[in-house]
Amino acid sequence: MKGRFQLGLMVAVLIVAGLGLTLYKHFALGFPLLGKDISTVWSIEAWVSFKARGEAAQASLTLPDQQSDVRILDESFASPGYGINQTNDGGQRRAVWSTRKADGRQDLFYKVKLRLEPGISPSVNDQPEPFIAPVLPEPYQTAATSLLNQVTDRSADPVSFAGTMISQFNAKEPDQNANMLLGMVEEGVTLPDLLVNLLHMGNIPARIVRGLHLEDGRRRQPIVDMIEVYDGTQWQLFDPKTGKAGNPEAFFLWQRGAKSLLDVMGGVNSDVKFSIISQNVPTRELALTQATQDGAALIDFSIYSLPLEVQNAFKIILLIPIGVLTVLFMRIVVGLRTSGTFMPVLIAMAFLQTQLIPGLVIFISLVSIGLWIRSFLSQQNMLLVARLGAVIIVVILIMAAMSILSWKLGITQALTVTFFPMIILAWTIERMSILWEEEGPKDVFKEGGGSLLVATMSYLLMSNPIVEQLTFNFPELMLTLLGIVLLLGQYTGYRLLELKRFYPLVHSVNSVNSVNSDK
């Protein structure tokens, strides 16, 4: 009983561990459980170009930071002949490309991949920096002061203050003060700059941010200036053109603060252009990249860390336990006879390559021809091992003949015959032929049919996309399978076919009992 308890515990641990790891990977790491989930990944390319003057050149570009509701998946640089450095300039990342000597037109690329993921927030310290209220030249200073007084009267907090003020400038007919200040814009000061200055004069922390509206297939997308206002706990985004608060949908912040986006030394006519495309990527790949970035040990030490080729091999290997489970179920619970214990699994794996119907046709014709030729061999006085060897060679000959014949006839399906395991086929033929001699054709059909039935069931399960996806994405489920197999190894109940086999027995036993009880 103690052994039984231990085994029960082991089974429970295995099943729970397998399911637990699977659920963890699904919920915590975002692996899709069923089906092929698709996520949209935005890919933004910044293309820096300038004309070099035949001397040392340096270009530095502001790089985007982690920000709320967006996950940066990957970034890359392409810049032949340039050294690349990333610097941190007052909390803002910058890429610095530099070269000793450059002449003519230069093209530098930066690419970032990101995904919109509502709810994610970066844990960066983003407190406002101290500022000094600017003083504008007259008459703007007076206009600004009276405008600020107006706005203060009509607002309650920094956010409503900023909203009210921006809407002053965007009104169809701006009032006198705003109109006066708009004159500064005509003189060359940008509206966002002006607004930030005014907010600072109202003692409200504010800054200019730059970003991109994410739209698929956009080239030469301009970078858009926006204003962020600090409400005491967090930054609020304002569109200076509309006065609307809040982050517009699909807006990606590229830069915070009013520093220049691009600086070029040793070149003229510098320019930066953005192009945006969206791609649909299977969620699994995405989850993998993310998990690798997050350094999840489960992913680091897993099949995914292997080269792609090996991974593909495992894709098939990981399906074998499903076939094995099918065989166990059919033998232990149903009670079906198969020729060779796990031969059906190997046949099912061949079916994976050939597809079901061609596979069945090829298998049945191979074995039939093999049996026919084997019947000639059995008339010869031969040692068993030699005969088996002969059968293997015959099987190969049949395979070659089938391939050539079908190729000539244009039936390419039959070419997949090479996927059948020859040795297994030879053994099957040998066993079937002995069975035929000893028990007659009926048993051959019974056993052969049983094997093919189990192989077909294994195939149907193994080729099911959901099963394939579960076994490959969640190899942990193998632990659960192992637990189930251990459990099946303890099954002492009746096999389904025994229910039929013993029917006449129960029937008569019960009639005897009923006679007894009638007495």
Add this chain to the structure above:
Amino acid sequence: MGWLSSFVQNTLTKNSIATPSRLKESGILSMNSRNLNYISRYNPRRLLPLVDDKLTTKRMAEKAGVDVPKLIGVIEYQSDIRKLKSILEPLEQFVIKPAKGSGGKGILVITGRDGDRYVKASGESLSFNAISRDVSNILGGLYSLGGKSDVAVIESLIVADPIFKDYSFEGVPDIRVIVFRGFPVMAMMRLATRKSDGKANLHQGAVGVGLDIATGNSLRSVQHDLPVNTHPDTGHNFSTLKVPHWHKILCLSAACHEMTSLGYLGVDLVLDKNLGPLILELNARPGLAIQIANGQGIKPRLEMIESLRKHDLPIEERVAFSQQHFGVSIMQTPQKA
């Protein structure tokens, strides 16, 4: 829910399928339970070669003084086949069997000579070459589990006790006794039919007749797991069948437990006209069909023996216990209609 369960019940009955609970109620041992609870528990692996190899069994039995058919010769290597002719030459009748064969596979029974040819039990005759090919197959491992190389055993043909002449179509009827921890628990007789090619193999269509452990009287007979009343070839009614030397048969079977130390054992015996009961072979994985032949589940008997305090009783006492507790004659009476 009521109509659903009655619908299920009807469908099962219509297709003659029993419910698991009903089988359990009748104490029927399942294949899985046999493998897990009895064979793997009471038959240690290291002892299995003793019974898997019939030559070892035979030598062991001879040493223990248990009666077995006479060993005439052994062919161990392919090169020994040359000696086959000289061994077979003086023999009228003989049996060649693979030492590691299972399920009666590869057993060749020669009942007479027809000039140069050898006549099988079925009347078919074989040339010497055909026989040596069979022997070569045996040595090559055609009939052994896993295709391991094997040896061919030649032994004397048993002269069947004429008592069973009417019950068997050619061949020698054999008696299977299940011995659990030294106690005979269930027995049946296997009778060859035309369909089974003179072999006493239930799988091939032989008739199984359940035997009362107390008396050796027939209880019930089945062919292909289905009840029959008369022999399909001879037409004889089985209800009158009674096995002689019953007590000796039980004692011989029980003795095989000491001989092999196996806990769950199928003992196959034959009744020789001159020598009486002989042990033919032992089986460490006896089949379940014996339950159908007996019309009884074997599980209650096995459990009764498992619940005994003391198992190492002398053979006589064990046999007496079995005859006392597992006899069916008492409750047999109302069945005949």
